[in-house]
Amino acid sequence: MSVLLAFAAAMLFGMGTWLLLQRRLSRMIIGSADPADFADPLPQALALTSIVITFGVTAFLFAIGYRSWKLTNDDIVEDDVEDRYVARRAVDAEIVEGEAAERERAIEEDRV
Numbered sequence: 001m002s003v004l005l006a007f008a009a010a011m012l013f014g015m016g017t018w019l020l021l022q023r024r025l026s027r028m029i030i031g032s033a034d035p036a037d038f039a040d041p042l043p044q045a046l047a048l049t050s051i052v053i054t055f056g057v058t059a060f061l062f063a064i065g066y067r068s069w070k071l072t073n074d075d076i077v078e079d080d081v082e083d084r085y086v087a088r089r090a091v092d093a094e095i096v097e098g099e100a101a102e103r104e105r106a107i108e109e110d111r112v
Contacts, residue, residue: 069075 065075068077
């Protein structure tokens with residue numbers, strides 16, 4: 001395995017050196033290239049930043065999931081008591097609003 005890693009590192013180093021020594025990059029560094037041929041670095045930087053942030057968040061979520069599984073030996077996430085309470089309050093509020101609307105309609109019908 002270490003021979004494979006050494007070969008991969010040598011290949012990456014060699015390709016990077018070759019890319020740095022290309023004539024196009026040398027002309028750009030020296031300043032003899034046409035500035036209209038340059039690429040805008042801002043969209044490239046934003047795309048790379050979004051990729052790195054997405055990778056970091058995904059790795060963090062996998063780590064949290066793995067830690068949870070190691071602690072409980074289960075992958076089921078139960079509802080929190082507070083979540084149930086908030087959901088019940090929302091349903092109760094909808095029922096109360098519905099009853100109030102029915103009362104107002106009945107009052108309007110009685111007037112007519």
